[in-house]
Amino acid sequence: MHEVFRQALKTLQNRSHLPPQVNAVRWSSSDAPVPRITTHYTVHPRDKDLRWEGVEMERFADEADVVIVGGGPAGLSAAIRLKQLANAQEKELRVCLVEKASQIGAHTLSGACLEPSALNELIPDWKEKGAPLNTPVTEDRFAILTEKYRIPVPILPGLPMNNHGNYIVRLGHFVRWLGEQAEELGVEMYPGYAASEVLFHEDGSVKGIATNDVGIAKDGSPKDVFERGMELHAKVTIFGEGCHGHLAKQLYKHFNLRENCQPQTYAIGLKELWVIDEKKWKPGRVDHSVGWPLNRNTYGGSFLYHLNEGEPMVALGLVVGLDYSNPYLSPFREFQRWKHHPSVAPTLEGGSRIAYGARALNEGGFQSLPKLTFPGGLLIGCSPGFMNVPKIKGTHTAMKSGMLAAEAIFAKVTDESLQSETAGVHVPEYEQSLKKSWIWKELYAVRNIRPSFHNYFGLYGGMFYTGVFYWIFRGKEPWTLKHSGKDADQLKPAKDCTPIEYPKPDGKISFDLLSSVALSGTNHEGDQPPHLTLMDDSIPVAKNLAIYDGPEQRFCPAGVYEYVPLETGEGMRLQINAQNCVHCKTCDIKDPSQNINWVVPEGSGGPAYNGM
Numbered sequence: 001m002h003e004v005f006r007q008a009l010k011t012l013q014n015r016s017h018l019p020p021q022v023n024a025v026r027w028s029s030s031d032a033p034v035p036r037i038t039t040h041y042t043v044h045p046r047d048k049d050l051r052w053e054g055v056e057m058e059r060f061a062d063e064a065d066v067v068i069v070g071g072g073p074a075g076l077s078a079a080i081r082l083k084q085l086a087n088a089q090e091k092e093l094r095v096c097l098v099e100k101a102s103q104i105g106a107h108t109l110s111g112a113c114l115e116p117s118a119l120n121e122l123i124p125d126w127k128e129k130g131a132p133l134n135t136p137v138t139e140d141r142f143a144i145l146t147e148k149y150r151i152p153v154p155i156l157p158g159l160p161m162n163n164h165g166n167y168i169v170r171l172g173h174f175v176r177w178l179g180e181q182a183e184e185l186g187v188e189m190y191p192g193y194a195a196s197e198v199l200f201h202e203d204g205s206v207k208g209i210a211t212n213d214v215g216i217a218k219d220g221s222p223k224d225v226f227e228r229g230m231e232l233h234a235k236v237t238i239f240g241e242g243c244h245g246h247l248a249k250q251l252y253k254h255f256n257l258r259e260n261c262q263p264q265t266y267a268i269g270l271k272e273l274w275v276i277d278e279k280k281w282k283p284g285r286v287d288h289s290v291g292w293p294l295n296r297n298t299y300g301g302s303f304l305y306h307l308n309e310g311e312p313m314v315a316l317g318l319v320v321g322l323d324y325s326n327p328y329l330s331p332f333r334e335f336q337r338w339k340h341h342p343s344v345a346p347t348l349e350g351g352s353r354i355a356y357g358a359r360a361l362n363e364g365g366f367q368s369l370p371k372l373t374f375p376g377g378l379l380i381g382c383s384p385g386f387m388n389v390p391k392i393k394g395t396h397t398a399m400k401s402g403m404l405a406a407e408a409i410f411a412k413v414t415d416e417s418l419q420s421e422t423a424g425v426h427v428p429e430y431e432q433s434l435k436k437s438w439i440w441k442e443l444y445a446v447r448n449i450r451p452s453f454h455n456y457f458g459l460y461g462g463m464f465y466t467g468v469f470y471w472i473f474r475g476k477e478p479w480t481l482k483h484s485g486k487d488a489d490q491l492k493p494a495k496d497c498t499p500i501e502y503p504k505p506d507g508k509i510s511f512d513l514l515s516s517v518a519l520s521g522t523n524h525e526g527d528q529p530p531h532l533t534l535m536d537d538s539i540p541v542a543k544n545l546a547i548y549d550g551p552e553q554r555f556c557p558a559g560v561y562e563y564v565p566l567e568t569g570e571g572m573r574l575q576i577n578a579q580n581c582v583h584c585k586t587c588d589i590k591d592p593s594q595n596i597n598w599v600v601p602e603g604s605g606g607p608a609y610n611g612m
């Protein structure tokens, strides 16, 4: 190629150094000039980019027996069970676990009220081993909130909200403890390494994963410190990325795993930790509510748990179903408003907020479970979605699914008489044993509760259904209700909706977004391509802003998306403040254009939660 032409092309590709109005490219579907936003190689491949010419792209590869993606309750339980079995039978088994957080538990966010059933099976002597389950539930309350009142609802025995025998935990601390148990058993742990890519054998089976490359500049060009990620190959790769996994999303498409199930549906959960006045502290109390500030057609509810962690601490949060239809709704501001309810605010008055965060959770339940296995790999935990929605609990099912996967894998890879037809070992036995387990029974029994809220009376119709059908039939009714479709399709155009007037935060009970995000400890290297990638940079303004009045500005709980005026003064552009991202995945789920693809950022970027 002629040198002058090459230089000209290079200058063009480097245009993202220039101000946005100059940095306009004609690559959108409409062919209208739009500011360049996405510079990530998953959208603009490097093999067509001259700036990458001659850069060493070879990756170092390592072999393990089992590779686990994600150090959450599911991944760690799988790791622990695999090594327990191998050690008991004196078999060599190399188990490697990669976790995108810099420390195990630092990306974990949950309620959390833990049902200890799976833990009792996995580590029966967890008390002696010092598991941080410090707060047995002593009091369990449920209520419907109106704007001014709290109407108590009795929790009948057998209803999913019953928490007798459970523990209130800081899930991040529990996960950290699970990590220590795994390490002691000989699991190789790699915190700070995100799996960015699924690798395949020539026969199409999964070969393992690659960790992410580091040292890429914001404009997508290689920095001097560029380092290629590493390949981890395995007989079986376990995907335990939690709700709406980035690699799981690719696997669904690649192996068509969702062809026989309903779409997954989700909620966003926002959470804070507070240290409160000791006189108001009731260690062991569990408070749940539905109703205000959400209207009857918006599914959701609150939690307020009194922890016994050496200081008067409470964990509180609001969960909002992502099937809401009003694009003006802001889950963050609903949460801030909820704290002012007359039954909540007195607990917080005089206290101080010490942590904030958010995370999506699955709500599809039984109907939305995909096929779980494919040659060379399988899915565990909240990645496929073993969440029991009416209980708001998924930790015990996530752990159990990891254990069942481990048992099936161990049996298969250590039995020389069992030959695999593919290079990556297929373990369909996992799905079979899962269907015989208590997870299946539990999720089947509650399958109709969440979809029953799709009725004219909304919340009240759903509660009536739960009271009558669940309490009497325990899920044995001979029908299965359907969800109303994908959450991304539920938003109505802004012109058909009423803007919501939210009260200003008072700085004592309620707070603004940026001071909240600061409490998540989230951090990303600034000079890297935004990991919130857009398939088409023109769609945010042309569709999301034009039709839905920019809902990503409101559903993102970290202020990542902002529409700002173009420097020319004509029109708007989307600004992505990727450093703020707390990895909740809501944008990838709720974007009405399905144009946002969350990919793993560099290194150990993301929140730095301490026991969320």
Ligand SMILES: Cc1cc2nc3c(=O)[nH]c(=O)nc-3n(C[C@H](O)[C@H](O)[C@H](O)COP(=O)(O)OP(=O)(O)OC[C@H]3O[C@@H](n4cnc5c(N)ncnc54)[C@H](O)[C@@H]3O)c2cc1C
Pocket: 069, 070, 071, 072, 073, 074, 075, 098, 099, 100, 101, 105, 107, 108, 109, 110, 111, 112, 113, 114, 115, 171, 193, 194, 195, 196, 240, 241, 242, 243, 245, 246, 247, 268, 269, 270, 271, 317, 319, 359, 360, 361, 380, 381, 382, 383, 387, 392, 393, 394, 395, 396, 398, 600
């Ligand atoms: C607000 C809220 C309240 C909840 N309340 C409760 C409750 O009270 N009780 C209860 O039992 N459950 C509760 N849950 C659900 C519970 O938190 C989940 O069911 C549980 O955490 C699922 O475990 P998991 O291991 O499948 O996923 P996760 O806990 O999400 O763990 C997945 C891990 O994988 C890592 N990861 C993801 N992608 C990659 C990648 N590509 N490479 C490397 N690492 C990766 C993540 O950083 C994370 O550490 C709640 C959830 C939320 C959001």
Ligand code: SF4
Pocket: 532, 555, 556, 557, 558, 559, 560, 580, 581, 582, 583, 584, 585, 586, 587, 588, 598
């Ligand atoms: S950018 Fe997306 S994943 Fe990140 S915090 Fe916002 S909504 Fe969540």
